[in-house]
Amino acid sequence: MKVDLSNDFKEKYRNLMGERAEKLFSAIQEDSQDAFRLNPLKANYKNVAYPLDEPIEYSPIGYYGNIDGNSIDHISGYVYSQEPSAMYVTEILDPAKDDKILDLCAAPGSKTTYIASKMASQGLLVSNEINSKRAKVLSSNIERMGITNTVVTNNSPKDFEKKFDNFFDKILVDAPCSGEGMFRKDPESTQYWSLDYVEQCANRQQHILDSTYKLLDNGGTLVYSTCTFSPEENEQNIDWFLKKYPDMHLVEVKKYAGMEDGRPEWGNNNPELKKALRMFPDQFNGEGHFMCKMVKDGEKSEIKERQINTGLKKDDLKFVSKFAKANLNGLSESNWLKISDFLYQAASLDSRFKGLHILRNGLKLGEFKKIDLSLTSHGC
Structure with missing residues (x-):
């Protein structure tokens, strides 16, 4: 299916990328790359019906290939279909078994289920989705994958602020965005793209990041990601965030073949933005993504659980x-x-x-x- 790119989109990226923009436009017309993950929470998790001869370099449980959503392996939670670029977000977050982690924009559950698979049913994972219909899909995927250490919530980021001040060790914000990086995977998404829509998304992301700062404990890690090329939603938002909260700083993440540095020239020439990571489909075997890792200065807080009544007589x-x-x-x-x-x-x-x-x-x-x-x- 041909991806219909608007004139505004083409003009924007010709101005930003020069001659390379044409390569990007051509790549958007190509087929998207299929991939899937195994689920180490299951016994004998490598015993699946799908070939495991094309491993993804940066994911120990990721493989290139297509899976059938009606197959036994999928229905029983042994495999999860996930776009290969998106898999790297969880590897950057680097979940540990005793962490308290918040996935703030979690539906449909691709990154949450990956995070949980690395926590081995320990620690605490809070998976939140503000949209009620998508939250139900999120909860269903968590059940299918056999995940037991997760609280699924359907709230706005603001709802968390008073309750979870400086609470979480790690937070993932896979921010709702204009979706430019997924145009070839979802061609119909071009129909709602506009320059104004990009600005709306960037503004919403800033509100989400404001909430996130309050929820992250001192010494904690924040990973921010989008599936869009837009500088407004990526480098410019991170530059804004770092200036507003000077106790947050970017840290370098490992870049594999085809992954590129963030672009300081797209974010007020802040040289720290080179530590961020970009994936463009004309250079990388996956869809378009931006991601970065930030750490909050200070000593970790001593947080005690306030236990509720279990309701059991x-x-x-x-x-x-x-x-x-x-x-x-x-x-x-x-x-x-x-x-x-x-x-x-x-x-x-x-x-x-x-x-x-x-x-x-x-x-x-x-x-x-x-x-x-x-x-x-x-x-x-």
């Missing part, structure tokens, strides 16, 4: 304990939580989550009935 606990021993392979009794009539093994019992719109808190184990506990799907 003494009789509930006795019954659930007996049921778990008989039916749940001795699943740990820690962090059990009753929400309405449902039992969860919660990813967090922290009272900071009270008042947020929570779609999922850890692993849903079952539903309380009058005579028994009917087990529901728990994604393992």
Whole structure:
């Protein structure tokens, strides 16, 4: 399918990139690159029906190739289709098992599920999506991949500010953007692109970054990424952010073949922007992306969990304990939580989550009935 690039788009990038712009326009007309990830949270996770003979250099679980969304491997959560450029974002974030991580703009779940796969069901991952329909898709993908350490929320970034001040060790902002880097993967997205739309996206991203700063703990890491070429949404926004918050600074990230430095000339000639990373489809085997890694100065805060009431009465606990021993392979009794009539093994019992719109808190184990506990799907 031919990608219809507007005259405004072409003129903008001819002014920015000179003769190279024509190579970019040609690359946008080519087929997009398919890829997928394995899921190390599953037993024997490499035992899949897809060939693993084209590994992605910068992802230990990523491979080039197409997968069938109706295949058993996909439905059971052994594989996840993800564009190859986007995989590098999680590698830059570098999740650790004991981290408290926020994926602030998480739907449909590509990066969240990658982050969780590196945390080995430990630590805390909060996956947030402001759009309610997309948040449900996010929650579904988390269940399919068998992820247990994640709280899925459907809130605006502002909703987090008073509750989670200086709370998270690492935050990913995969910002909603004008989507220029995905034009060849989604040609219809060109229909809503305009110069004004780019400005609207850049303004919204600044509001998101403002919230993010408040949520990140001292010494914490912030990774910002977009799937657009636009300097307004990338270098210019990062230059603005670093000037507004001087205790934030960019750190260098490793660049593989085809990856390029950020462009200081597109961001008020701030030389630090070379530490950012760009991917253009005329040079890199993937779609267009911008990403950078920033660190917040200062000493890490001492944060204590404020535990909520689990909602389980003494009789509930006795019954659930007996049921778990008989039916749940001795699943740990820690962090059990009753929400309405449902039992969860919660990813967090922290009272900071009270008042947020929570779609999922850890692993849903079952539903309380009058005579028994009917087990529901728990994604393992």
